[in-house]
Amino acid sequence: MTATTTTVPVPDGPDRVEVALRALTVDGVELNVATAGAGPAVLLLHGFPHTWRLWSRVIGELARRYRVIAPDLRGFGDSARPAGGYDAGTLAADAEGLLAALGETSAAVVGIDIGAPPAFLLAMRRPDLVRRLVLMESLLGTLPGAEDFLAGGPPWWFGFHAEPGLAESVLVGHEERYVEWFLDRGTLGRGVRDDDVRDRIVRTYTGTEALRGAFGPYRALAETGRQIAAALDRGRLTVPTLTIGAHPVGRALERQLGPYADDLTGHVIPDCGHIIPLDRPAALLALLGPHLTEKHEV
Template sequence: MGALSPTTVTLATRSGPAEVTLRRVRAGGVGLNVALAGRGPAVLLLHGFPHTWRLWTDVIGALAAGHRVIAPDLRGFGDSDRPADGYDAGTLADDAEQLLAALGVASAAVVGIDAGTPPAFLLAMRRPGLVRRLVVMESLLGGLPGAEEFLAQGPPWWFGFHGEPGLAESVLAGHERTYVEWFLDRGTLGRGVRPDVRDAFVAAYTGTEALRGAFGPYRAAAVSGRQLRAAVAGARLTVPALAIGAHPVGRALERQLRPYADRLTGHVLADCGHIVPLDRPDALLELLLPFLAAGR
């Protein structure tokens, strides 16, 4: 089924207003809320936690000047459907592939951050003819070697908290703003996220069901890890790839990718928090735009 009831939203960005069209698209058996902007070669943007498509607010305008930008809420997040399962990286990659098909896209650059990185990577591994270029940021590919230094003190505390079925949403209900804002402040090195975007994130994560959906990728981490290991056991990453690190992941993701990637470039952004597109959008665009243009 195609898109339903499109609406136009004007975003207030650091560089001025940018218009996006919001459409609901059936993909992977779920209804996805998708932000669309611009024309040209397609760029698919996959967010993480605690984000929605609005993570890309400050880069959509610049990208849309020369690209068709496609920025969905992942299943379980934001205004997309919240099914009981399907939060493993492989299923999220399938959602992305079917979204592109529903929109008539035969080739796209794919950009993933945080929880959006494993499905972006798997999509590129599975469908190199569909994924023109791959950009991954501030994430780990669970189960792959290379992140030992980052994990020397153990994984971040919230991985276990979010991963226990039923726990985190029961504890956090009624305290969503405090919790989400902690991640937003930490992910921008204390600079914070401006009120309109912050409030949109808080609203998207308010309520037990919204929280449950958002914790889905953490609860599917073991399955995703097996999928990632299987992918690199039988193939290589052949598409041009760019790994971008900041604080705290740094070069850990690049180290994980290096043994399996034929054409990998790595960069670490100085004085940049985990939420790269909102903390340092201009620095991100300085890397992203030339990389995407090189693939035309």
């Protein structure tokens, strides 16, 4: 493990919280990791097109009670961009290794979008490590329950991103416009309120290699689907789990997990876009609070 530390201010309503940024090498891959606060660990796994700064508007409140750990996934943000390892199983192993490198033996794990499948697989593999699980605005492979969401076919960008070499070859020079389309759509047109957060996210998606890394999970979707099915063939999801939907996924993930989870609670946040932590942080915190602080979690 190698580490360097700096501090950066992160907006959190009228206040600011200091976040330590460090580079940790996990299984040969250098990951950029933001940490804040002290207490039981809460691991936050972002999606596309995000970085750890997706959580900027909730880190401050969470850090009052928890040690918040928010990495850039491999291939994203300021983490390394290896040639492979973008399936959810490998991303879950990255998360497990990161917790070990930080000395954590128990964590609540929160995943959104493409961060949700690795969060799920980590909970399936290590229920002794994952004390609580939160999955947001995502689907889990081809499990039944998402038929309504997929009635018109999967989102168009899934195929575009999944074709090796294609998307990065046509998007170079237009990254800002492309990423901001997702940020605007994911907030129902309200946009990202903090210009610095938006600009820093866009910066890390600039260039062929940055785009190629970000599209890695889409190119591994088939393998991820097989991993999810295999995990559920071996057993049930026993970790207490909260699913949170918004627009457009809604309750699809809750329906997918229902037959396989021993302890599942589902919520949908009204008038909320896909990028829940930036669009409706107060509503998200109101749901996370009770789930993360259940008396039997420690």
